[in-house]
Amino acid sequence: MEKDVHIIDLMKRVVIGKDLLKDIIQYLPLNLSKNIKKVYVVTGPHVWDTYGKKLEEGLKSKELELYIKKSESPTIEEAKQIISDAKGKSIDLIIGFGGGKSIDLAKYAASQISIPFISIPTSASHDGIASPFASLKGGGWSTSVKAVEPICVIADLEIISSSPRKLLIAGAGDAIAKLTAVSDWRLAHLLRNEYYGSYAAGLSLLSAKHIIKYSDIISKTDVEATRIVLEALISSSVAIGIAGSTRPASGSEHLFSHALDKIAPKPALHGEQTGVGTIMMSKLHRMNWKKVRRVLKKVGAPTTAKELGIPENIIIEALTIAHKIRPERYTILGDRGLTWEAAEKLARDTGVIS
Numbered sequence: 001m002e003k004d005v006h007i008i009d010l011m012k013r014v015v016i017g018k019d020l021l022k023d024i025i026q027y028l029p030l031n032l033s034k035n036i037k038k039v040y041v042v043t044g045p046h047v048w049d050t051y052g053k054k055l056e057e058g059l060k061s062k063e064l065e066l067y068i069k070k071s072e073s074p075t076i077e078e079a080k081q082i083i084s085d086a087k088g089k090s091i092d093l094i095i096g097f098g099g100g101k102s103i104d105l106a107k108y109a110a111s112q113i114s115i116p117f118i119s120i121p122t123s124a125s126h127d128g129i130a131s132p133f134a135s136l137k138g139g140g141w142s143t144s145v146k147a148v149e150p151i152c153v154i155a156d157l158e159i160i161s162s163s164p165r166k167l168l169i170a171g172a173g174d175a176i177a178k179l180t181a182v183s184d185w186r187l188a189h190l191l192r193n194e195y196y197g198s199y200a201a202g203l204s205l206l207s208a209k210h211i212i213k214y215s216d217i218i219s220k221t222d223v224e225a226t227r228i229v230l231e232a233l234i235s236s237s238v239a240i241g242i243a244g245s246t247r248p249a250s251g252s253e254h255l256f257s258h259a260l261d262k263i264a265p266k267p268a269l270h271g272e273q274t275g276v277g278t279i280m281m282s283k284l285h286r287m288n289w290k291k292v293r294r295v296l297k298k299v300g301a302p303t304t305a306k307e308l309g310i311p312e313n314i315i316i317e318a319l320t321i322a323h324k325i326r327p328e329r330y331t332i333l334g335d336r337g338l339t340w341e342a343a344e345k346l347a348r349d350t351g352v353i354s
């Protein structure tokens, strides 16, 4: 008989504060002198050019051997290359330093080599910050794979709040997406008898509600807004860890975003796309989609194809193919998805296209 085992992987420590990188060693829950000699940093070109020196200086005090990998895209091929590189160098610890792309690559690589992973987000743009899952792209599709939770998250408010504002607003969009993600999960439970964890669902919903409650502050401040969005994203990361899948965080609105990543000439940010997806999927769920749109507008997030910089026909096409992205994940889009006409009407009725 198959054993019914539910494993919950959660991070060990979250450090939130200002100017953390220079004293980073003291915040890590690790004995760096004893066990860790070689550290591999997966980062992005912009992030490294701007903040790389700060991290290098912070880690220098322990005379660690540092290897830096600047990655452009979160593909399975790129992850395999990082794994082989890190294995060849006998790396002891992997750090993901940057946006969601760098954190996912680092997280996945660390899980494959069975070494610890540290998450140092430089933006509050996604909820992979502290989750044990990595979203990698391969063969034109996006898959979320079990990786490993960070032993530590170091969230430097100075760095994160001075990142381009659109990254923070994208984070608010990724958090608000939990409204429809949880409705889709519940639907899959009711129609397909899929496992549904009400605690994880509640925690995930809390991140969306946090954004709605504090939308005024998010729209007017920088550091305070960063703290609010960051807390919402960490809460959602924890919900993913408790559920043991990205189910509480990713539903039909994410399928729409993944479809855009596949077909849009120039996709927008993940959280910008999931935010717009949430407006449309809320309407399908007969939820208060106008409120979702109002909150997104208030915080300055895109709510239209034009603001996303994506042609209207691509929005419609993405709606029609979204259900095929991850067929095993049942959502309001059902098994057959939307027809072109229904998709066009949905996008038009919600003001996403004109």
Ligand SMILES: NC(=O)C1=CN([C@@H]2O[C@H](COP(=O)(O)OP(=O)(O)OC[C@H]3O[C@@H](n4cnc5c(N)ncnc54)[C@H](OP(=O)(O)O)[C@@H]3O)[C@@H](O)[C@H]2O)C=CC1
Residues within 6 Å of the ligand: 043, 044, 045, 046, 047, 048, 050, 074, 098, 099, 100, 101, 102, 104, 122, 123, 125, 126, 127, 128, 129, 131, 133, 134, 135, 136, 159, 160, 162, 163, 164, 167, 170, 174, 246, 269, 270, 271
């Ligand atoms: N694992 C999970 O559960 C989740 C994973 N994701 C994944 O995360 C990714 C989206 O993350 P997102 O952060 O939006 O996108 P990216 O990681 O692609 O980052 C977007 C851009 O922001 C730049 N950037 C990051 N921080 C700063 C900063 N402080 N100052 C200036 N520029 C900065 C990056 O620079 P650079 O070019 O240097 O990297 C990059 O150009 C997607 O791949 C998505 O699938 C999203 C949600 C959950």
Ligand SMILES: O=C(CO)COP(=O)(O)O
Residues within 6 Å of the ligand: 126, 127, 128, 134, 135, 142, 143, 144, 174, 246, 249, 250, 254, 255
């Ligand atoms: O983006 C995510 C949650 O916000 C991860 O979800 P996916 O499983 O759709 O990649």
Ligand SMILES: [Zn+2]
Residues within 6 Å of the ligand: 126, 127, 174, 249, 250, 254, 270, 274
């Ligand atoms: Zn997301």
